[in-house]
Amino acid sequence: MSQQLAPPDVTVITGAGGWLGTGLVAAFLSGDHEYQRAGRLRLLVRDPGDAVALRAASDRVEVFVGDIGRADTARDLFRGLHHTDAVGSVDVIHTAGIIHPNKMADFDAVNHQGTEHILRAAENAGVRRMVHVSSNSPFGTNADVADTFGHDEPFHPYFGYGRSKMDAELRVQDAVDRGLNVVMVRPPWFYGPHQPARQTTFFTLVRTGRFPVLGGGHQRRSMVFIDNLIEGIVRAELTPTAPGLAWWIADERAYTVSEIVETVGRALTAEGYDVKPNRLKLPNVVGDIAERIDGVFQRVDKYNQQFHVLGEMNKTIAVDIRAAQRDLGYSPDVSLYDGMRRSIQWCREQDIEL
Amino acid sequence: MTATNEWAANHECEVLVIGSGAGGATTAAILAEAGHDVLIIEEGPWVDQGEVVPFSLEQMDRQYRSGGVTVALGVPSIAYTEGRCAGGGTEVNSGLYRRPPEQAIARWQSEYAIDDFDADGLLSICEEVEAELTVQTVPGEHTRASEILRDGAAALGWQHDESPRWMSYPEGGRAVDGKRQSMTRTYLPRAFAAGARMLTEHRLDRIVMSGGSATSAELSTTATGIDQPTTITFKSVFVCGGAIQTPAILQRAGFRHRVGRTLAVHPTVKLAARFDETVNTPDDVPVFQVKEFAPGISFGGSASHPGLVALSLIDNWRDFGATVTAWPELAIYYAAITSQGRGWVQAIPGVRDPIVTYRLTKRDRALLGQGLARLALLMLEAGAGEVYPSFKQAPLVRNRADLAKMTAAFAATQASVMTVHLCSTAPMGENYKRTATDSFGKVHGATNVWVNDAALLPDAPGVNPQASVMAIAIRNARRFADERAG
Numbered sequence A: 001m002s003q004q005l006a007p008p009d010v011t012v013i014t015g016a017g018g019w020l021g022t023g024l025v026a027a028f029l030s031g032d033h034e035y036q037r038a039g040r041l042r043l044l045v046r047d048p049g050d051a052v053a054l055r056a057a058s059d060r061v062e063v064f065v066g067d068i069g070r071a072d073t074a075r076d077l078f079r080g081l082h083h084t085d086a087v088g089s090v091d092v093i094h095t096a097g098i099i100h101p102n103k104m105a106d107f108d109a110v111n112h113q114g115t116e117h118i119l120r121a122a123e124n125a126g127v128r129r130m131v132h133v134s135s136n137s138p139f140g141t142n143a144d145v146a147d148t149f150g151h152d153e154p155f156h157p158y159f160g161y162g163r164s165k166m167d168a169e170l171r172v173q174d175a176v177d178r179g180l181n182v183v184m185v186r187p188p189w190f191y192g193p194h195q196p197a198r199q200t201t202f203f204t205l206v207r208t209g210r211f212p213v214l215g216g217g218h219q220r221r222s223m224v225f226i227d228n229l230i231e232g233i234v235r236a237e238l239t240p241t242a243p244g245l246a247w248w249i250a251d252e253r254a255y256t257v258s259e260i261v262e263t264v265g266r267a268l269t270a271e272g273y274d275v276k277p278n279r280l281k282l283p284n285v286v287g288d289i290a291e292r293i294d295g296v297f298q299r300v301d302k303y304n305q306q307f308h309v310l311g312e313m314n315k316t317i318a319v320d321i322r323a324a325q326r327d328l329g330y331s332p333d334v335s336l337y338d339g340m341r342r343s344i345q346w347c348r349e350q351d352i353e354l
Numbered sequence B: 001m002t003a004t005n006e007w008a009a010n011h012e013c014e015v016l017v018i019g020s021g022a023g024g025a026t027t028a029a030i031l032a033e034a035g036h037d038v039l040i041i042e043e044g045p046w047v048d049q050g051e052v053v054p055f056s057l058e059q060m061d062r063q064y065r066s067g068g069v070t071v072a073l074g075v076p077s078i079a080y081t082e083g084r085c086a087g088g089g090t091e092v093n094s095g096l097y098r099r100p101p102e103q104a105i106a107r108w109q110s111e112y113a114i115d116d117f118d119a120d121g122l123l124s125i126c127e128e129v130e131a132e133l134t135v136q137t138v139p140g141e142h143t144r145a146s147e148i149l150r151d152g153a154a155a156l157g158w159q160h161d162e163s164p165r166w167m168s169y170p171e172g173g174r175a176v177d178g179k180r181q182s183m184t185r186t187y188l189p190r191a192f193a194a195g196a197r198m199l200t201e202h203r204l205d206r207i208v209m210s211g212g213s214a215t216s217a218e219l220s221t222t223a224t225g226i227d228q229p230t231t232i233t234f235k236s237v238f239v240c241g242g243a244i245q246t247p248a249i250l251q252r253a254g255f256r257h258r259v260g261r262t263l264a265v266h267p268t269v270k271l272a273a274r275f276d277e278t279v280n281t282p283d284d285v286p287v288f289q290v291k292e293f294a295p296g297i298s299f300g301g302s303a304s305h306p307g308l309v310a311l312s313l314i315d316n317w318r319d320f321g322a323t324v325t326a327w328p329e330l331a332i333y334y335a336a337i338t339s340q341g342r343g344w345v346q347a348i349p350g351v352r353d354p355i356v357t358y359r360l361t362k363r364d365r366a367l368l369g370q371g372l373a374r375l376a377l378l379m380l381e382a383g384a385g386e387v388y389p390s391f392k393q394a395p396l397v398r399n400r401a402d403l404a405k406m407t408a409a410f411a412a413t414q415a416s417v418m419t420v421h422l423c424s425t426a427p428m429g430e431n432y433k434r435t436a437t438d439s440f441g442k443v444h445g446a447t448n449v450w451v452n453d454a455a456l457l458p459d460a461p462g463v464n465p466q467a468s469v470m471a472i473a474i475r476n477a478r479r480f481a482d483e484r485a486g
Helices: A019-029 A048-057 A071-077 A105-125 A159-178 A197-207 A226-238 A257-270 A284-299 A305-313 A322-328 A336-349 B022-033 B057-063 B102-112 B119-132 B144-156 B187-193 B242-252 B306-329 B362-381 B400-409 B466-485
Strands: A010-014 A040-045 A061-065 A090-094 A129-133 A182-186 A189-191 A223-225 A246-248 B015-018 B038-041 B070-072 B078-080 B160-162 B165-168 B197-199 B202-210 B213-221 B230-233 B236-239 B268-274 B288-290 B297-301 B330-337 B342-346 B355-359 B386-389 B417-419 B449-451
Touching: A010 A019, A019 A040, A019 A048, A019 A226, A040 A048, A040 A071, A048 A061, A061 A071, A071 A105, A090 A105, A090 A226, A105 A129, A105 A159, A129 A159, A129 A226, A159 A182, A159 B400, A182 A226, A189 A226, A189 A336, A197 A257, A197 A336, A223 A226, A223 A336, A226 A322, A226 A336, A246 A322, A257 A336, B015 B022, B022 B038, B022 B187, B022 B466, B038 B187, B070 B355, B102 B119, B119 B466, B144 B160, B144 B288, B144 B297, B144 B330, B144 B362, B187 B197, B202 B242, B236 B242, B242 B342, B242 B449, B268 B306, B268 B362, B297 B362, B306 B330, B306 B386, B330 B362, B362 B386, B362 B400
Parallel strands: A010 A040, A010 A090, A040 A061, A090 A129, A129 A182, A182 A246, A189 A223, B015 B038, B015 B236, B038 B197, B078 B417, B236 B449
Antiparallel strands: B070 B078, B160 B288, B202 B213, B213 B230, B268 B330, B268 B386, B268 B417, B288 B297, B297 B330, B342 B355
């Protein structure tokens, strides 16, 4: 592994109002965080409400509001960052994406076309390095519970989200061919502070013993605590490597669903919550049916979050992080138990009822 | 040589061995060397190594059952091949040697309650087999098709290795200089040297039973120009007809308990890959195997004779057919899986061949698709310009974006699924509910009928099974001899 580069003078972050983006900005601005950086942050958010809070956070922050589905948003975001503008080095961390949209067309507009817009604008500005945040979805699910995705896999996208993230990866490869220094990280299911409401529901379901464990809970899932993910992203940004590489960024190993539910239960108990034994054991066929319904909905351009999530619950999604360990020196330090405790503590600090 | 096809008379022997493949030949050699009077019967002809071109259509006609391909019914149907010649499958298979994985040995022992069965014992027999068959890696140059597998796996960082083969090579010899050390060159001559006799081109019609004891075998000839029924009386009989014929023979003799109910195979799907150079070696197969995703998924190379290249393109002949003229630039590769499915073998009265069925599970079908996609990725990384997957409506794959089209279009039910590793139709062990024989192959309920071939393997080992079959057969034959020596 090569010596890491210094952080850039300007870091552009898309999706800065989102879950991951919020975590990245907090880490970069925090005085005592391992990854705090001195340069300017230029942030893109979609919701004007997010912009207010971010602007207040630091005078090193510039916030742009816009929809990356529109080409002019990306152009505006990079205004004044052209390498001839003498602003110094510029890196881009592209986290913007949509995972649970109102309509199917949003997948392509945001995840695929939006990525293409950012790539073109970054290329035009002559940025130093860009990190594209991808997903496990372009690769589908493991066909067997014992199977683990290697660092390079054939595309097998899981429904509409997977297709849009795959198309984005293909546009990234095109940009690499044109000369842009862009790499990719692929986090599976991530969790931790700043999480949206749908993840809070997960805690509530475990606490009340109603988390749907399908087919015995032997399925394996790779997960990643948000701080581990931030480490992976920053290392991908600052470790000099060939462009076009992609790394799985996850916790050290995959967990069985039973282990996840059990660990979250222990974390909740340790944080003083009263946890009921999990009773909702469902046959695998429930997941199969949900998957089928999800497919039918998506074919007619509709998206139903409950069916989508349930349909995926009886699948194994396990990834091998050895390439990130080898190429980037990535080392996920936070365990599932500790990560879950920190997530629960964060929820309590935000007065979120679990 | 003590093998003959002209022997139209009634005969007696102490031990009758039915079948002369990896199970039968080793059984005959061990028992004859222990002083038993052994007679081997074999349905197919004796064909010396080198008499026909390996992996050719002529070989399929002469040394395989039914001209090369038989089909297990199911959705999809699974094509399989069985050797039918002196030496059985060992004469015609790829010659790749893998010891039984210790994990499989432990699983068989514990789930099937097999007495005196452990890795140390079996692996020490494997060492003997390796010496006898000169099991080794290629000393000299590999074939191009073989190097492609190695290079593609290395580019992806996937674990791969060279499978040794039971071959002899001249000093520093190339892969294509190897001479197969099959049963006709090893254990069958050993059996003859110890006094065993062999009757080729004779098919077993039935075993005559008296209570739980087998008394004689009635045979008819399969050679042309001879038409004389033969009866052989014996004291003991070893059925070594392979995982399809053995259960059918037992069923016809009245044995039904767990016989033919748990056929296990390694289903495979294939693709042809085209390179911008000559890669096809018609009379040899690649020796590298990719084990990154083992035991679930393994990759290897297949025989790529021009006729087989045509066969691999046939599922989408409209789009792919014209490519067959470029066969020197094409090689065929497979993705094999360990299957959760099981099959049945059922003898039908009055019908010569048993009905075979096999059912892939949903997970098996998905794993075949994942395996084929990864294999296609490996081919692209190895420099293939075009990949032709073997399933109906398969798209031509030239790049990674095409891989997504391929995975979206793949359905195992539309694929040419085939297998060469058939086993587990008369599993061994003391767990009566799951086994057809005891821990040493003696058929439950019989006094003098043994099974000693691939049918005994409790499930598919996840690797080429011939070493497992030979080691278990030698173990069981020794037990039989020891019990009678004392």
